[in-house]
Amino acid sequence: MRMPARGTTALLTLALAASLAGTAGIAGAESSRHGDQADHGKNGKIKNVIYLLGDGMGRTHVTAARTRYYGADGHLVMESLPAVGQVSTYAVQQGSGQPGSSDFAPNYVTDSASAATAWSSGVKTYNAALGVDAKGNVVPTLMEYAKQAGLRTGNVSTAEITDATPAGQMSHVLLRGCQGPTYSASACQNPTLTGGALPTSDVRVTPVADQIARNGTADVILGGGLSRFDAADESALEAQGYDVLGSPATQTVATKTDLAGTSAPKVFGLFNKGNLTIEKYKRENPSSVQAQEPTVADMTAKAISLLSSGKKGFYLQVEGALIDKRSHANDAAQTLEEIKAFDEAVRVARDFARRDGHTLVIVTADHECAGFNIIEKGTFTNAEATTPPANTDGGNTANNSTPSRPSGGAKDPVRSTGPVNGSGAGDPKNFAPATFRTADDPAGVVDGSPDASLWLTYLSGNHTGADVPVFAYGPGSDELEGSIDNTDLFDIVGGALGLTD
Amino acid sequence: MRSILLALALALVAGAGVACSDRSGTDDSGTRPVAAVDPLTAAKTSFPGLEPARPGDLPLGLDTASPAPGTVAVVPGPFDDRFVLRGVRLADGVVSGRLTVTSDVSDLLELEVVAGFYDADGRLLTTAKAVHHLDEAVASHEEGPPDETAPFRIAVPRRLLDRVASAAITVPVLVNE
Ligand SMILES: [Zn+2]
Numbered sequence: 232m233r234m235p236a237r238g239t240t241a242l243l244t245l246a247l248a249a250s251l252a253g254t255a256g257i258a259g260a261e262s263s264r265h266g267d268q269a270d271h272g273k274n275g276k277i278k279n280v281i282y283l284l285g286d287g288m289g290r291t292h293v294t295a296a297r298t299r300y301y302g303a304d305g306h307l308v309m310e311s312l313p314a315v316g317q318v319s320t321y322a323v324q325q326g327s328g329q330p331g332s333s334d335f336a337p338n339y340v341t342d343s344a345s346a347a348t349a350w351s352s353g354v355k356t357y358n359a360a361l362g363v364d365a366k367g368n369v370v371p372t373l374m375e376y377a378k379q380a381g382l383r384t385g386n387v388s389t390a391e392i393t394d395a396t397p398a399g400q401m402s403h404v405l406l407r408g409c410q411g412p413t414y415s416a417s418a419c420q421n422p423t424l425t426g427g428a429l430p431t432s433d434v435r436v437t438p439v440a441d442q443i444a445r446n447g448t449a450d451v452i453l454g455g456g457l458s459r460f461d462a463a464d465e466s467a468l469e470a471q472g473y474d475v476l477g478s479p480a481t482q483t484v485a486t487k488t489d490l491a492g493t494s495a496p497k498v499f500g501l502f503n504k505g506n507l508t509i510e511k512y513k514r515e516n517p518s519s520v521q522a523q524e525p526t527v528a529d530m531t532a533k534a535i536s537l538l539s540s541g542k543k544g545f546y547l548q549v550e551g552a553l554i555d556k557r558s559h560a561n562d563a564a565q566t567l568e569e570i571k572a573f574d575e576a577v578r579v580a581r582d583f584a585r586r587d588g589h590t591l592v593i594v595t596a597d598h599e600c601a602g603f604n605i606i607e608k609g610t611f612t613n614a615e616a617t618t619p620p621a622n623t624d625g626g627n628t629a630n631n632s633t634p635s636r637p638s639g640g641a642k643d644p645v646r647s648t649g650p651v652n653g654s655g656a657g658d659p660k661n662f663a664p665a666t667f668r669t670a671d672d673p674a675g676v677v678d679g680s681p682d683a684s685l686w687l688t689y690l691s692g693n694h695t696g697a698d699v700p701v702f703a704y705g706p707g708s709d710e711l712e713g714s715i716d717n718t719d720l721f722d723i724v725g726g727a728l729g730l731t732d
Numbered sequence: 733m734r735s736i737l738l739a740l741a742l743a744l745v746a747g748a749g750v751a752c753s754d755r756s757g758t759d760d761s762g763t764r765p766v767a768a769v770d771p772l773t774a775a776k777t778s779f780p781g782l783e784p785a786r787p788g789d790l791p792l793g794l795d796t797a798s799p800a801p802g803t804v805a806v807v808p809g810p811f812d813d814r815f816v817l818r819g820v821r822l823a824d825g826v827v828s829g830r831l832t833v834t835s836d837v838s839d840l841l842e843l844e845v846v847a848g849f850y851d852a853d854g855r856l857l858t859t860a861k862a863v864h865h866l867d868e869a870v871a872s873h874e875e876g877p878p879d880e881t882a883p884f885r886i887a888v889p890r891r892l893l894d895r896v897a898s899a900a901i902t903v904p905v906l907v908n909e
Contacts, residue, residue: 342868342909359841359868362775371775379769403775408842408865408907412810414785415905417865418842432784434777446776458810467781482810505814505835559909560837692837730769 275706277727278544278589281535281580282350282720285573286343286396287555287600290317290700295563295605296570298685302670307570308578309594314708317698319716320346320598325357325424327365339696343555344407346597346717347399353721353731361395362403363435367424373721374400374448374546376730383496383538383545386449387530389507389569390552391456393439396597400548401448402439405429411440411459440464447471450496451537451547453530455503457484468499476500487525490533498537509553509565510572527551528575535583544589546728549576558600561689563665564652564678566603584705591707591727595720596699602690606664609681612688614662615647652679664688790859791846791904798854799898807848807902814906822899825888829901833880836908840882841866844905847886852897862886 285292297307321337322345328334341349342358349355352362352370364370377384388397393410409419419436420428429436443452444464452473462480469475474495476485485500493500508521516522525533531549538545551573557565577594584590606612648658652665666683668676676682701720703711710723725731791809799805804822813835820829827847833840843864849857862884888896 357868369775369777371771375774375776376769376771379774403777410907413789413791413904414787415842415844416787417844417863418905418907430784431787434779437779437782437784441779441782442776445779445782448776458814505811556836556838559839562837 275588277591277706279539279546279584279587280591280593280724280727281531281547281549281584282724283531283549283551283573283577283580283592283594284396285551285554285570285594285596286390287558287598287694288551288570288573288596288699289599289603289695289697291603291605292554292558292566292570292596292599293700295603295685295687296567296574298605298669298671299567299667300571300670305670307574308581309574309702312577312581312592312594312702312704312708314703314711316701316703316712317714318595318701318720319698319714320349321355321696322346322349322358323355323365325360325365325421327355327357329355329364340694341598341696341717342407342694343395343597344399347396349717350720350724351399353718353725355718359407360405361399361407361439363405367405367421367435369403369434372400372448373725373728373730374548376725377546377728378448378450380728380730381541381543382728383451383541383543384449385451385453385534385538385545385547387451387527387534387548388454388550388552389527390454390550390556391459391506392443392452392454392501393456393459394506394552396550396552397454397548398439398443401446402442403434404437404439404442405435407439409436409438410456411438412461412464414438444468445471447497450498451534452499453490453502453525453534455501455505455507457482457501458504460501471497473497473499477502484520484524486523487529488523490525490529494537496537496540506552506556509557510568511565526575527572528579531576531579535579539583539587544728546724549580551576555597555600558603558689559692561601561651561692563603563667563687563689567667581704589706591703591705591724593701593703593708593711593720593724595701597717599695599697599699601692602695602697604688604690606686606688608666608684608686610686611642611647612662612664614688615642617641617643617646650679650681650683662688790848791902793902794846794848794859794900795856797848797850797856797900799850799900800854801852801897803898805898805900807900809902809904811903811906815903817901820901822896825890825893825896826885827888827899827901828883828885830881830883831903832882833906833908837880839866839909840864840880840907841868841909842905842907843882844903845884845886846902846904848900849888849892849896850898850900851895854898857892857895858889860886860889 320341321339322341324336324338327336344361345356345358351372354364354370356365374384386397395407405421440459444467460479465479474493476489477483485502502524507524513522534547553569580592584592647663648661650666651661651663664686667678667685668683669685672684701711707727793807797805797807804820815831815833818830844861846861848859864882
């Protein structure tokens with residue numbers, strides 16, 4: 232299903248732009264790293280894979296964050312990685328066969344569960360399924376393969392660790408809502424698929440937290456979601472030799488100080504009862520409990536240092552989860568700040584890979600969220616117009632259609648009262664763009680003003696079916712170039728680590 | 733390629749003694765060459781020492797709560813820092829109220845509000861629950877941002893209507909997308 236790699240020209244252009252960038256942000260520094268990659272980055276034998284994903288991070292998310300923080304000619308770290316491709320993300324209907332089979336039934340917009348199962352287990356499945364195919368069969372995950380092969384394994388997320396993306400590597404459930412701490416028939420059973428309730432001893436209806444605490448699939452588990460775990464889980468973790476930071480039994484969250492203090496080979500640390508806290512809140516409330524949570528970059532650095540001691544190499548997954556969660560909320564300001572925080576984790580991984588020479592770094596997303604768009608400064612969207620343009624067609628067989636916007640249209644002052652991150656933010660009927668100052672703007676231009684140069688809009692509060700970008704560094708990274716499917720990521724990573732063939 | 737993997741997955745399921753809902757339409761021929769691992773045993777499907785859930789288990793605390801007549805107590809649960817309750821009351825044989833999730837702005841996937849009903853001496857008579865379950869296989873998203881408020885109504889069983897004097901509620905299940 233893979234298509235030939237291309238994009239070398241684009242890459243050269245990118246490198247050139249970077250080298251011309253001069254003073255803005257990190258761009259100047261990034262340009263030299265392509266040369267570094269050319270020297271040795273692609274040639275080593277692969278021992279380790281660091282797989283990072285921004286949940287809900289579409290191509291426009293990356294562009295918007297780059298523009299916001301580094302200006303038009305800057306780069307995020309992920310954009311400095313030399314191999315670039317794009318990933319199709321579609322899911323399938325419940326009961327569907329795999330692509331090519333007679334009962335194949337696609338669903339064009341995936342959720343995080345189906346997407347995680349695609350790269351973790353190499354199969355298309357239905358939205359909400361984790362570690363099972365679309366017919367409900369258990370499918371092993373790459374992290375389980377890696378564990379069995381004696382590699383060190385890690386799973387890091389800014390979401391609850393039982394949430395779909397991290398859970399996709401270390402659990403098997405019919406429904407992603409079966410997270411724990413308690414079993415619930417409505418959350419765990421899928422009788423339309425299985426023809427009735429499964430016994431509660433079946434892994435597929437066993438809460439994800441119970442599975443994670445007992446299956447030993449990840450040696451290093453860092454994230455949120457302490458509420459999902461209880462005293463029995465803590466005992467089970469300790470019996471397997473985990474250093475449990477904080478305490479599920481007493482619901483005491485771990486802190487970044489706890490994380491810094493451990494050097495155990497197996498570590499379980501959850502830093503919030505729910506999802507970890509957005510960076511903006513921690514920045515503005517430095518004495519809060521939440522400010523004691525590590526960043527995704529902190530967790531990535533620690534996980535690498537704990538995992539890289541093994542002789543056989545390691546497989547680490549890192550999720551920047553709040554990009555998606557803030558995109559659902561159409562909260563552009565915090566979406567962008569979370570992309571930057573995620574990019575700092577990419578920097579940690581890339582820097583390790585440069586030193587190590589045997590590490591493949593992959594940066595991608597599971598799906599796009601909310602139809603994020605950059606519109607021209609001063610313009611407005613169809614959703615803001617007095618009358619959204621009709622989709623008319625003159626019926627001309629030469630396809631010389633009547634323009635769908637026969638006149639310039641007009642902005643409706645009721646539907647668009649101003650930038651949504653400024654004075655109009657409190658109005659849910661306000662379809663206006665969120666505006667942000669960038670590194671290119673003169674001093675004095677502020678976020679949320681019409682003068683700010685970056686104008687961002689959302690299509691919806693839900694996922695979209697757009698392809699997502701993939702960036703890669705290190706030996707084997709050219710495998711990621713071109714157009715691939717999310718199930719191909721299973722083959723690429725499995726092949727790189729010698730787990731699959 | 734995928735059908736080969738599926739065949740392995742089926743073998744795995746069979747080996748683990750896990751029930752399989754549908755074995756039709758798959759290809760049993762061939763095996764996928766795997767370098768370092770055995771796909772038949774890689775997936776972790778059993779957990780020695782884990783007591784399987786008993787579906788009738790009561791949420792902790794409802795059995796020991798003893799709310800005063802005319803009141804509705806809220807028994808602590810694992811997710812109390814993720815929502816606010818408003819308008820909780822016991823009237824006309826129904827406990828009702830509204831729960832608003834404050835921790836997320838995404839689809840509410842799972843929610844269970846469990847109510848205990850008590851007699852005038854504070855003895856637990858029975859329990860009942862309100863369940864919100866978003867079936868992603870058939871769900872069509874509503875327009876715009878998800879609604880984080882879930883109203884709930886839990887009725888006292890008819891046979892106990894004249895004995896119920898108070899109630900308690902707790903939230904043991906809450907999952908957002
Ligand atoms: Zn999402």
